[in-house]
Amino acid sequence: MVPLNYYLILSGILFVIGVTGVLVRRNAIIIFMSIELMLNAVNLTFIAFSRYLNSIDGQIFVIMVMAVAAAEVVVGLALIIAVFRIKETVNVDEINILKW
């Protein structure tokens, strides 16, 4: 059986790649995809723990995370499209009339 640490390291790497994407990229859609990647890394952590703890609660949590992620994606893409209709850009550096 593959040791738990392997899965934790893999999900840690995926999570960190997602964080990098959020911090480095400027295209709102790609930032958003990186966030989805982070959530998926968390799901992998949950499932790995759930397997090695012989408990099923982690899988329920993952299902809830997926439901929430679906809701967030819908709202997020609607926001991005609404911004694009006015500003003609999805680059977060150019969306800056309020100073950061």
Add this chain to the structure above:
Amino acid sequence: MDYSIPTINLSVIGPEIIILLTAVSVLIIGLFPNYRRWSISIVFIGIIFAFYDIYYLWNLNQVGFDGMVLADNFALLFDIIFLIGTLLTLLLSGNFINQYIRGTGEYLSLILFATLGMMLMASTNDLIVIFLGLETLSISLYILAAFRRSREDSLEAGLKYFLLGAFTTGFLLYGIALIYGSTGTTNIYSILNFLKDGSVEIGILFYIGMILIIVGFGFKAAFVPFHMWVPDVYEGSATPVTAFMSAGVKAASFAVFLRLFITGFSPIISQITGILAVLAILTMTVGNVIAIVQTNIKRMLAYSSIAHAGYILVALTALSRNIESEFSAASIMYYILVYTFMNIGAFGVVIYMEKSEEEVLKISDYAGLGFKKPFAAICMTLFMFSLAGIPPTAGFMGKLYIFSSAVESELYGLAVIGVLNAVIAVYYYLRVVIFMYMKEAVLDFSYLSARPVMALSLSISVGGIIYLGIFPQSLINLLTNIL
């Protein structure tokens, strides 16, 4: 595998069900143009019923859904705070509703959904429901921030809030995953039992999970260094939404902190006192110092709300040092209630000053208000005094309780820094008062007409801060016995 449906005790979630039904019926009524004007009345009736149900549930300490939902006095108290915030916000939103919404129910129902999310966060015993409640709250607020979607600044506020909020949700979830991995459960009482049991050594997974959870909720409650979104989102959102956000989200996050610290993490929470103290000092100082240089009143109130999160964090630090201290917990709850009154009140005056199209948001625009519109100016003065912590307002008593709880836990340095910060803060709050009474008017205030509903909301807030400021003792006694 035998199994049985858990005993479904619907009365435990009575207030939540009432708010949900109200939100849904407002949505449905919005479909019928002839009846739309009743929607606001339905909301108020719903909130009154919810208050009545809370009164009914008080002291019953009911538990439902296999221990997943609690209706203890702690949860009910926070329900009351959230509902007061919602009520005051809705009383202030009249102008916004007329201008942008024209009777359809989305604004009202989204506010109610956000309130529902907060109530779920306060009244549950499981991290999974806390997470879902937080998302209900956040998704409603992303939309509410972007509600004036023909305006660039509003959409920008919504997008920023959304991207940063979703980003921190990732950290929060990772934290919950680590807690789950290191304890085998997401139930707060089971976590407590696990920590008390001590048969398994508490490893680093648990600590990092705990810190990631603090980061996740610290973002919502606007702790420095997770505060970057606050001024932009507060400035870009419609002012009633800002008022709602500033009071409600903070209260909900601190409700979760209290629940986690007092039950779930209590055996080991004293080990992170140092981290909390650093966060508290940063949050107070950064908030207050940057607030001094602001010229826009919404941004100033945004930084001031960061500073107030810092004050509450001082009491939370004191609580983590001395987890048995009921006084620290009571001072947090007292301050949150007072903060709800004074902050929504201050934003209420800002809303009153706004013109229909352009916004009157510079602090210098308030010059001369004291002579032209005495009632609004007196209210604003009292709110500023309360935010600054000048007696006899409740803000003074709140700060007094918070700093004495820090002293009680022997955190003298933290208490001194807190008091120094409160002194700095007096400067920028009093500046508004000085502009109102000692400068010549630059604006012609003739566009301001009397607004009885708004005046009612302001009067409730003023009454709240004066009453709680002069007679705090009965409330403090109640709060000390709540846990």
Add this chain to the structure above:
Amino acid sequence: MEFILFYIFGFIAVVSALLIILQKNPIYSAVFLILTLFSVAILFLLLNAQFVAAVQVLVYAGAIMTLFLFAIMLLNIKYEEKAFSKLANLKITGIFVTFVLFIEFMYMIFLRKGLGIAGNISPEKVAEVGNVELIGKILFTKYLFPFEVASLVLLVAMVGVIVLAKKKF
């Protein structure tokens, strides 16, 4: 066998995750995200979570990513020259934060102590009863309330999107 599958799909997941954030064109990023999600779904299968693996493919790789692709096509973004942050110091901060986070996670994983209290759902039991049945039972008993609240989250999202998308107020 399990090791080989883990290495193959773990490798695919990491490489395509890197390509998501390195691609300039959002369409390519979306395609690589689908690939990552798919390989993670296979890892779920290795971890005895068949139902979640299926949901991952159906909901994530299927529905959510289709939505992403729709949005990208609707926006018709020409991929910009400055895909990365033009603020050099933000980029450096980003990489620094990432690095610290990475070190912290690895530190945490290698120094971790034992796990929490184990449950009673052993792999043999999963094989005997079936993953879907176990999830269904626990979802409608112990986790009935969160299940209902999840529907509330979806309702809020629905109302919100209508607010953002309808023609006029």
